[in-house]
Amino acid sequence: MKRLFICLWLLGGFAWAQPPAANLIANVSGRTTISLDGTWNTIVDPYEIGLGSRFYLNAKPKDKTQLVEYDFDASEKLHVPGDWNTQREYLLFYEGPVWYQRSFSYHKRTNTRTFIYFGAANYQTRVWINGKKIGEHIGGFTPFNFEVSEEVAEGDNSIVVEVSNTRSKDAVPALSTDWWNYGGLTRSVELVELPDTFIQDYSVQLAKGRQDEVVGWVQFNANTGQHEVTIEIPEAHIKQATQLTAAGYASFGFPAKLTLWSPENPKLYRVIISGDGDSVTDDIGFRSIETRGTQILLNGKPIFLRGVSMHEEAPFRGGRAFSEEDDRTLLGWARDVGCNFVRLTHYPHNESMIRLADHMGLLVWSEVPVYWGIAWENPSTLENAEEQMRDMIARDHNRAAVILWSLSNETPIEPGRTEFLKTLAAYARQLDSSRLITSAMNHTDSSVPGIRSLNDPLGEYLDVLGLNEYLGWYEGRPEDADRMQWKTAFEKPLIISEFGAGAVYGKHGDSDTRFSEEYQANLFEHQINMLNRIPSLAGMSPWVLMDFRSPRRPLPGIQDFHNRKGLISDRGQRKQAFYVLQKYYRKMAEGSSPSQGEP
Numbered sequence: 373m374k375r376l377f378i379c380l381w382l383l384g385g386f387a388w389a390q391p392p393a394a395n396l397i398a399n400v401s402g403r404t405t406i407s408l409d410g411t412w413n414t415i416v417d418p419y420e421i422g423l424g425s426r427f428y429l430n431a432k433p434k435d436k437t438q439l440v441e442y443d444f445d446a447s448e449k450l451h452v453p454g455d456w457n458t459q460r461e462y463l464l465f466y467e468g469p470v471w472y473q474r475s476f477s478y479h480k481r482t483n484t485r486t487f488i489y490f491g492a493a494n495y496q497t498r499v500w501i502n503g504k505k506i507g508e509h510i511g512g513f514t515p516f517n518f519e520v521s522e523e524v525a526e527g528d529n530s531i532v533v534e535v536s537n538t539r540s541k542d543a544v545p546a547l548s549t550d551w552w553n554y555g556g557l558t559r560s561v562e563l564v565e566l567p568d569t570f571i572q573d574y575s576v577q578l579a580k581g582r583q584d585e586v587v588g589w590v591q592f593n594a595n596t597g598q599h600e601v602t603i604e605i606p607e608a609h610i611k612q613a614t615q616l617t618a619a620g621y622a623s624f625g626f627p628a629k630l631t632l633w634s635p636e637n638p639k640l641y642r643v644i645i646s647g648d649g650d651s652v653t654d655d656i657g658f659r660s661i662e663t664r665g666t667q668i669l670l671n672g673k674p675i676f677l678r679g680v681s682m683h684e685e686a687p688f689r690g691g692r693a694f695s696e697e698d699d700r701t702l703l704g705w706a707r708d709v710g711c712n713f714v715r716l717t718h719y720p721h722n723e724s725m726i727r728l729a730d731h732m733g734l735l736v737w738s739e740v741p742v743y744w745g746i747a748w749e750n751p752s753t754l755e756n757a758e759e760q761m762r763d764m765i766a767r768d769h770n771r772a773a774v775i776l777w778s779l780s781n782e783t784p785i786e787p788g789r790t791e792f793l794k795t796l797a798a799y800a801r802q803l804d805s806s807r808l809i810t811s812a813m814n815h816t817d818s819s820v821p822g823i824r825s826l827n828d829p830l831g832e833y834l835d836v837l838g839l840n841e842y843l844g845w846y847e848g849r850p851e852d853a854d855r856m857q858w859k860t861a862f863e864k865p866l867i868i869s870e871f872g873a874g875a876v877y878g879k880h881g882d883s884d885t886r887f888s889e890e891y892q893a894n895l896f897e898h899q900i901n902m903l904n905r906i907p908s909l910a911g912m913s914p915w916v917l918m919d920f921r922s923p924r925r926p927l928p929g930i931q932d933f934h935n936r937k938g939l940i941s942d943r944g945q946r947k948q949a950f951y952v953l954q955k956y957y958r959k960m961a962e963g964s965s966p967s968q969g970e971p
């Protein structure tokens with residue numbers, strides 16, 4: 373194939389100037405992996421004796437005189453991936469460490485490096501292989517990996533992982549959340565095999581503001597010598613080569629005529645990156661995203677985000693969602709409502725959810741768990757939030773579906789918080805200048821009766837404003853919406869990122885009866901009419917797709933520790949409000965609604 377000339381993009385304009393300084397391996401599903409999912413032996417450790425008792429040695433008494441007070445083999449089992457809370461009744465409310473152990477057999481291969489990769493573990497994790505400490509990680513929703521080439525043995529191996537979901541005031545999130553603190557190895561664990569020098573990460577996307585030019589970079593894990601790296605998009609007859617720097621980095625840019633990715637046509641191209649003895653394949657969509665005044669433009673055209681917010685909670689069985697089937701059900705429901713957009717709250721969801729959104733044509737808002745009050749003044753809390761942002765971006769930056777990185781949800785207006793989020797916004801932009809930065813705010817000025825004004829100083833640092841409001845549920849009556857006006861102090865697109873009301877599926881009453889389906893449906897009617905009057909509205913993501921577990925919701929017979937604001941119950945039953953929103957979104961998709969952004 374004829375090799376096209378590759379243009380060096382010296383004048384800036386790369387979507388990513390630099391790859392993130394993470395050591396994450398990109399696109400693990402495109403690599404040779406050995407799954408460590410399945411049944412693990414586990415010891416619940418509420419008094420935190422495991423470290424002192426050296427559980428990580430997975431010891432057995434050598435003879436009958438020796439005292440060893442634990443035994444992984446004889447202990448209860450848990451399935452990985454999965455939270456522990458929903459696998460054993462007595463662990464439902466448990467917060468503390470649990471020790472996991474499993475044995476595996478491994479055959480070492482020459483010229484191969486071995487890594488262990490965790491999709492996520494909530495919240496604090498320590499890992500040992502064959503008694504040797506490999507590493508630690510904090511953060512409950514982002515992936516991490518450690519090299520274990522030296523530590524894995526030919527033949528039998530034992531891995532021990534301590535996972536603790538203990539909450540703390542300096543953590544991200546901190547002490548209080550309106551979702552269940554599911555602990556454990558909540559996503560897959562696998563070994564990844566790579567050549568000595570390998571492609572650590574890459575970015576391939578449209579140049580900012582262009583629809584006919586692809587730009588990107590490739591980063592190897594180590595110095596490579598000045599080898600060549602090629603980028604192929606076979607379906608578009610593209611094959612480009614460029615030179616790596618000695619540090620194993622290359623940037624590139626080339627003209628390309630591609631079918632653009634959109635919700636109506638979520639076209640993905642197979643992209644192959646090869647060089648210096650390594651090669652990785654990915655399916656990538658190409659689209660542009662930007663704002664103009666109060667509009668969001670997808671591929672240069674205004675789009676209204678018909679969204680819904682959702683937790684990563686498993687339909688039907690409850691607990692943390694982890695399987696492709698869970699993801700398919702949840703995103704399928706969002707599509708049934710008529711969505712072209714999902715707000716994945718309040719933490720990064722699993723990678724397959726994002727990849728599925730890419731396939732299904734659902735635009736994504738992805739968020740780090742900077743939720744309510746956290747330790748704004750603590751530098752290590754900021755560092756933690758930055759790391760979670762870095763790893764969320766590192767994992768998903770090649771997904772066309774993701775258009776918004778969200779910094780936070782409902783944070784108090786105070787100087788320390790605004791400074792913290794300003795720093796986090798700048799960091800996110802430094803990592804990925806191609807996407808839009810947002811945050812869900814919730815404080816408005818109500819000093820003028822009948823008008824709510826969003827003038828949170830955080831708005832200055834965002835591309836898109838998110839606003840959560842609960843008119844008609846936490847304050848006032850649903851009918852108050854008929855007289856309410858919303859204004860913002862910024863000439864920027866606004867997404868109403870939450871509104872909603874609790875309803876128990878099958879509970880009926882008049883529209884004044886709390887927790888009845890009728891109350892919720894009525895609130896949606898009034899909210900929709902109100903939101904339609906906001907000139908800068910560019911989207912909405914009502915709260916929430918499906919009922920979910922929350923320790924803050926104890927009302928017996930109604931909540932039973934569930935937040936009941938779902939359009940769908942946790943058993944998959946659709947409430948009346950589901951159909952109210954569906955009707956509205958369907959009409960809008962047909963173009964009969966006057967909302968901003970629709971052509």
Ligand code: GCB
Nearest residue numbers: 550781782840870915935937
């Ligand atoms: C909110 C939060 C969300 C809660 C929701 C509620 O504003 O962002 O996490 O679950 O309200 O139901 O109160």
